[in-house]
Amino acid sequence: MIKLVKVIKRTKRLGRGPSSGKGKTSARGMNGQKSRAGASTVLKNGGQTKFYIGLPKAKGFKAREQKYISLNAGRLNGLFKDGEKVTKKEILDKLKISEKEKPLKIFSLKSLKAKITFDNSIIFSKPREK
Numbered sequence: 001m002i003k004l005v006k007v008i009k010r011t012k013r014l015g016r017g018p019s020s021g022k023g024k025t026s027a028r029g030m031n032g033q034k035s036r037a038g039a040s041t042v043l044k045n046g047g048q049t050k051f052y053i054g055l056p057k058a059k060g061f062k063a064r065e066q067k068y069i070s071l072n073a074g075r076l077n078g079l080f081k082d083g084e085k086v087t088k089k090e091i092l093d094k095l096k097i098s099e100k101e102k103p104l105k106i107f108s109l110k111s112l113k114a115k116i117t118f119d120n121s122i123i124f125s126k127p128r129e130k
Helices: 088-094
Strands: 069-072 104-107 122-124
Touching: 088 104
Parallel strands: 069 104, 104 122
Antiparallel strands: none
């Protein structure tokens, strides 16, 4: 029967005197950045601009989702009669818009042909001044 022997190779201990074979400079050469403790040249770029400085800065978080439902008043033409009082719920139901929790903002009221009165829950955009 053959007996297997575990072979464990010990790592060389650096900087433990001249007779150890890896004393004095401990296989790091003479002076310089790489000879010092904790030295790293990973983010350096050899004379050029440092790698991490060339990357763009990440600035904050910008929400991509709209905070309100935007609606052109021209889309309401033909949906409601003259003199009718309209609520946000009625508009969203007729236009089949599912996002009912967001506020409704109506733009370009000049394109609205029917004379409709709106509920207080609807926001209107301010017309641009020239």
